[in-house]
Structures are given as structure tokens and as C-alpha cells.
Amino acid sequence: MKVVIGSWLFLAGTLFAGGLKFTETSKEITADPAARSVTAEFDFTNDTQHPVTIEKTDGGCSCVSVKVSDGKTQFSPGESGKIQAVFDIGNFSGEVDKPVKVWLKGEDVDVATQTLKIHINIPVLISMEPKTLKWTVGDKTSSKTIKIAVHDDKPVHLDAVKSSTNAFTTNLKTIKDGEEYELEVTPVSTEKMGTLGIFRIETDCPMDRYKLLQAFAVIQKKS
Amino acid sequence: MKSFTQLAIIVGLTFAAAGVTYLVKGAPVRMVICDPSTRKPDEICLGEVVEPVVWIDARSRKAWEKDGLEGSILWNLDTAEDAQELEANAVMHIMQNPHVVVYCDDENCGLSRQVAAKVRALDLGADVKVLRGGWRALKEAGRIKGSN
Numbered sequence: 388m389k390v391v392i393g394s395w396l397f398l399a400g401t402l403f404a405g406g407l408k409f410t411e412t413s414k415e416i417t418a419d420p421a422a423r424s425v426t427a428e429f430d431f432t433n434d435t436q437h438p439v440t441i442e443k444t445d446g447g448c449s450c451v452s453v454k455v456s457d458g459k460t461q462f463s464p465g466e467s468g469k470i471q472a473v474f475d476i477g478n479f480s481g482e483v484d485k486p487v488k489v490w491l492k493g494e495d496v497d498v499a500t501q502t503l504k505i506h507i508n509i510p511v512l513i514s515m516e517p518k519t520l521k522w523t524v525g526d527k528t529s530s531k532t533i534k535i536a537v538h539d540d541k542p543v544h545l546d547a548v549k550s551s552t553n554a555f556t557t558n559l560k561t562i563k564d565g566e567e568y569e570l571e572v573t574p575v576s577t578e579k580m581g582t583l584g585i586f587r588i589e590t591d592c593p594m595d596r597y598k599l600l601q602a603f604a605v606i607q608k609k610s
Numbered sequence: 611m612k613s614f615t616q617l618a619i620i621v622g623l624t625f626a627a628a629g630v631t632y633l634v635k636g637a638p639v640r641m642v643i644c645d646p647s648t649r650k651p652d653e654i655c656l657g658e659v660v661e662p663v664v665w666i667d668a669r670s671r672k673a674w675e676k677d678g679l680e681g682s683i684l685w686n687l688d689t690a691e692d693a694q695e696l697e698a699n700a701v702m703h704i705m706q707n708p709h710v711v712v713y714c715d716d717e718n719c720g721l722s723r724q725v726a727a728k729v730r731a732l733d734l735g736a737d738v739k740v741l742r743g744g745w746r747a748l749k750e751a752g753r754i755k756g757s758n
Contacts, residue, residue, distance in 0.1 A: 450721075477687045477689040478691070481727065483724065551698075583701065601697060603732065605734070
């Protein structure tokens with residue numbers, strides 16, 4: 388019976404090791420504020436006694452491209468390789484989790500053989516607080532303010548505000564040149580529910596996603 | 611030799627049991643399963659959605675144009691898109707209806723959660739949920755044109 392159990396455990400062990408052995412299966416990366424993309428690399432070794440072929444990889448969205456060891460997909464016993472996932476930061480910000488799935492040839496096609504995890508922290512370079520200013524129908528036409536702060540060593544300057552409507556007046560104030568600004572918004576009237584103002588502010592930030600800031604003002608119904 | 615016979619019997623019985631299970635129960639079900647009692651707080655099952663809502667498709671423009679849910683609007687995070695334009699369009703819709711459901715490809719894509727966070731950051735007081743199972747759940751429910 389011992390031989391049976393031993394053989395069974397050996398067989399189970401062999402099946403368990405049927406994939407690739409990764410040195411790490413999750414990575415945490417803090418992106419440079421100016422970066423357009425971040426790259427995560429996962430090293431692996433074929434720890435089995437037979438060749439292993441990576442049949443498919445999937446980064447879960449068009450923002451992640453996955454490459455396996457410069458196109459090589461078959462790995463002999465003991466051979467090492469690398470899975471490289473490049474995340475296009477695009478318009479993402481804050482904390483982002485991206486799973487990278489790997490399928491090996493001969494394994495279940497519906498369930499990935501291995502899921503690698505990437506946690507990316509993308510610093511917010513310019514914050515606007517709040518993003519939307521709100522008034523209720525019948526409110527006083529008092530001014531409200533959006534605080535704009537630059538969280539970078541290099542200054543970012545804001546240009547004039549472009550408004551989608553004349554239902555609100557705007558005044559962009561410089562609190563600390565290149566670092567802090569305030570957008571003061573005043574409704575002309577608060578009588579019409581659903582009035583929406585869209586404000587766009589051009590900046591001299593070299594990063595595409597911060598070249599144009601956007602904020603809103605709305606007149607909402609009474610709750 | 612006796613031991614190997616025993617091993618062969620165990621392996622044989624295992625495969626026989628698996629075969630019988632397959633014949634009786636059929637192939638494994640790969641449908642999206644959404645249990646309201648176990649889903650995450652920011653998620654919603656398709657069966658729980660009370661229309662009308664603003665449906666936001668967080669997939670690529672190409673995918674949205676090909677087989678997006680009828681009446682949905684696009685808001686993804688692709689660099690090729692005009693982020694301000696997508697955001698402003700969403701605000702105009704949310705102003706009309708503050709109930710929002712975001713979907714992406716399936717339960718693994720994660721993009722819908724990112725877009726949902728952006729909707730919340732607008733501070734419009736909208737009720738924002740992520741559709742469990744994403745577009746796949748809509749397709750399986752026959753909500754996508756051309757699906758049963």
C-alpha cells in the first residue's frame with residue numbers, strides 16, 4: 388500500500404509541476420509620473436522533464452501587450468525564459484491591477500495555466516478638487532471653487548479657461564505660480580435644472596494626459 | 611506487482627468516475643455565475659439591474675462599435691481616445707440618469723472598475739456599479755445583437 392500511495396504522490400507531484408516555475412507571480416510597480424508605459428518582467432524556468440510550449444498569453448485589455456522571450460514559445464527541460472508585459476498608462480491613474488494570463492499547450496483552454504499579477508501605482512500629477520461643482524435649483528448664485536494642485540517638482544502653468552456655456556462665469560486664480568491654482572465658478576442663474584457647464588483649461592505640461600484639464604458645474608434638482 | 615495492480619485499479623476507478631460524471635452531468639458549465647450574496651460590493655449581477663441605467667462600455671472603440679450593448683456609451687482609457695470628450699459625454703448622460711453600470715470584456719478585464727472609479731471621481735452623486743461578468747454576461751443573456 389505504501390508503494391501505491393508513494394506512486395500516487397509522485398504522479399500528483401509530476402502533474403503539479405507540469406507548468407513553468409516562476410520566480411515571482413506578482414509585481415508591484417510605481418510608475419514615473421512622466422512615464423507613458425511601465426514594464427513588468429516575470430522570469431521562469433521549465434522545471435519539468437519535458438518540453439513546455441506557451442500557447443497563448445493575454446493581458447486582459449488593449450492597454451497591455453505581452454511578449455514571451457522575444458517570440459520564443461517552446462522551452463526545453465531546465466531552460467529559462469521571460470514573460471514581459473508592457474502596460475500603456477494612457478489615461479489610467481491611481482492604483483491599477485492587471486492580470487496577465489498564460490496558457491500552456493495541452494492544458495485546459497478555458498482556464499489559464501498561470502495568472503501573473505501586476506499592481507501599478509500611477510501618481511496623479513495634477514489634481515482637481517472637486518471635479519464637479521454643484522448647485523441646487525433655487526440656490527443663491529454664489530461662487531464655488533475648484534482647487535488645482537501640481538504634484539511635481541517641475542512647475543505646470545495653466546492657461547485661460549474655455550467654457551461650454553455662458554450659464555456660468557469663471558475666474559482662474561493663481562495661488563502659487565506653477566503649483567497651485569483655483570478655478571472660481573459662478574452660476575448666472577440657478578433656476579434651470581440640468582444646466583451643465585464644461586470647463587477646459589490648457590496647461591504647459593509636456594505629458595499628453597495633463598495637457599488639458601476638465602471640470603464641470605451643474606445645477607441639480609432639490610433632493 | 612500487487613501494488614501496481616492496486617495503483618492501476620485506483621487510476622482506472624478515478625477515470626471511470628470522471629467519465630460517468632461527464633456523461634451524466636455533461637461538460638463543465640462555463641457560464642457567468644453571479645450570486646448576489648457573494649459578489650463584491652461595487653458589483654452588480656445582470657439580473658439585479660433595474661433599467662433604465664446609463665450603460666458604459668469600457669472596452670475598445672472597435673469592440674463597442676462591433677457589438678456593444680444597444681444604447682451604451684463609450685468610455686475607455688485608450689490613449690488614442692479623446693479622454694475629455696468621453697468624460698464630458700458621460701457627464702451629460704449621468705446628468706439625465708444617475709444610475710450607472712460599467713462593463714468590460716469579462717470578470718477578469720478590470721477596466722470597468724477603473725472607469726467606475728472615474729465616474730465616482732466626477733462627484734455627481736451617481737450610483738455606479740460594475741457588471742459582474744461584463745460583456746460576456748450580456749451576451750449569454752441575449753442582450754447583445756446577434757446573440758441568443
